[in-house]
Amino acid sequence: MLTRRGEAALAWLGAWGRAFRFAAGALAAAFTPALYNSATRTVVQKQIYFTAWQILATFTAFAAVLSLVIIQISVSTARDFGLSDYALEVVIRVLVLELLPLLTALFVALRSGAAINTEVALMNINNEIRALEAAGVDPMRFEFMPRVIGGTISVLALTALASLMALVLGYVTVYGLQGSSLPDFGRVMGKVFTIPILLGLWVKCLAFGVAVTVIPIVAGLDAPQKLFFAPIAVLRGMVRLFFVLMLIEVAALALTYI
Amino acid sequence: MADDAERRAFLAGHPAAALVSAEMPLRANLSVLENIAIVPQYRENLDYDRAAHRAWKLLERAGATGCALKRDPDLSFEERFIAKLLRAMVTSPPIILIERPALLLPDTDYPAWLERTLDALAADFNQCWILDYRWNEPLYAPR
Numbered sequence: 488m489l490t491r492r493g494e495a496a497l498a499w500l501g502a503w504g505r506a507f508r509f510a511a512g513a514l515a516a517a518f519t520p521a522l523y524n525s526a527t528r529t530v531v532q533k534q535i536y537f538t539a540w541q542i543l544a545t546f547t548a549f550a551a552v553l554s555l556v557i558i559q560i561s562v563s564t565a566r567d568f569g570l571s572d573y574a575l576e577v578v579i580r581v582l583v584l585e586l587l588p589l590l591t592a593l594f595v596a597l598r599s600g601a602a603i604n605t606e607v608a609l610m611n612i613n614n615e616i617r618a619l620e621a622a623g624v625d626p627m628r629f630e631f632m633p634r635v636i637g638g639t640i641s642v643l644a645l646t647a648l649a650s651l652m653a654l655v656l657g658y659v660t661v662y663g664l665q666g667s668s669l670p671d672f673g674r675v676m677g678k679v680f681t682i683p684i685l686l687g688l689w690v691k692c693l694a695f696g697v698a699v700t701v702i703p704i705v706a707g708l709d710a711p712q713k714l715f716f717a718p719i720a721v722l723r724g725m726v727r728l729f730f731v732l733m734l735i736e737v738a739a740l741a742l743t744y745i
Numbered sequence: 746m747a748d749d750a751e752r753r754a755f756l757a758g759h760p761a762a763a764l765v766s767a768e769m770p771l772r773a774n775l776s777v778l779e780n781i782a783i784v785p786q787y788r789e790n791l792d793y794d795r796a797a798h799r800a801w802k803l804l805e806r807a808g809a810t811g812c813a814l815k816r817d818p819d820l821s822f823e824e825r826f827i828a829k830l831l832r833a834m835v836t837s838p839p840i841i842l843i844e845r846p847a848l849l850l851p852d853t854d855y856p857a858w859l860e861r862t863l864d865a866l867a868a869d870f871n872q873c874w875i876l877d878y879r880w881n882e883p884l885y886a887p888r
Contacts, residue, residue: 524786524787524790525786525791525792525793525796526783526786526787526793529793606774609773610772610773613770613773614768614769614770615770615771615772615773617769618768618769618770618771618772619772621763621764621769622763622769622783622784622832622833623784623787623788623836624783624784624787624788625787628787629783629787
């Protein structure tokens with residue numbers, strides 16, 4: 488029993504070790520321009536197309552509705568308690584700093600993360616990765632690194648878009664459709680978006696972007712070469728990804744507010 | 746070869762040979778043209794247009810341009826074989842190794858078909874070896 492538990496713990500640690508090694512390798516490759524060629528760039532573009540562009544309309548509508556509901560709740564609650572002056576600050580902190588980055592990462596994880604996990608698992612099981620290597624094509628350069636770059640750019644872009652929309656909606660809800668309150672709005676923005684907060688937000692979104700691609704890829708690569716392991720690889724990858732996203736969010740909250 | 750162990754040993758002894766094998770599938774989400782073009786894109790740093798042009802010329806000589814835009818699951822056995830052969834051939838390696846062709850062409854009179862296909866592409870490769878079991882030796886005419 489103890490041996491089995493020990494083996495399971497070692498396998499668990501090994502999987503995380505491979506994930507970190509892979510992430511380090513992918514990031515090192517991403518910052519090595521000599522490794523880019525026309526095929527790499529095409530895969531990056533395709534990844535951005537599938538991850539960000541294809542879902543843009545749905546995601547924008549979802550983010551707008553969610554933002555509007557939360558803004559309305561925050562503003563009316565603040566008014567009830569006589570705290571209207573703080574409503575906008577609360578909205579920005581809740582939506583832009585916390586909720587929208589996390590929901591964007593979850594949205595991309597459920598859609599593209601699951602697809603990447605399945606595709607890499609099937610590639611691995613069908614021996615396509617070895618066939619690419621045998622043909623002289625480095626799978627890290629052609630299949631993996633472009634997905635990490637494309638996925639990360641997509642998460643950053645979608646988060647930026649959703650945040651911008653939330654700020655506009657927040658302004659319109661609190662001040663109405665007029666421009667005379669822009670200086671007040673600017674003061675609130677300046678109070679919330681200090682340099683350390685902006686830096687932390689950027690690092691958190693970057694970590695989300697890397698996680699939603701690296702963890703599914705590593706889970707796919709970990710799948711034994713038997714077809715019935717494909718769903719298990721996806722299941723494991725998605726569970727790991729959920730915990731990592733939550734861990735990043737909790738760590739960011741702790742660093743910001745504690 | 747006498748058996749599987751000898752086959753594996755032979756393959757291990759020729760790591761530089763470009764392999765055409767049932768164990769080396771095409772990339773499923775790429776078309777035949779892309780599967781061939783990707784090799785010079787990486788090995789020779791060609792842009793896609795030039796790599797695709799080279800792949801197209803090979804497909805023309807093999808008489809298989811009709812499958813250029815198909816992906817692996819939509820290919821016939823012969824089309825899949827040609828795609829794998831041209832992927833191995835596109836960077837002119839010293840040796841192309843076709844491994845157990847019966848596995849790749851189960852519904853074809855493959856010795857004669859293979860002969861015709863290799864003749865049509867004779868100008869595009871250096872050496873092409875067929876790796877098969879000893880009991881299939883009578884199927885092949887010496888080249």
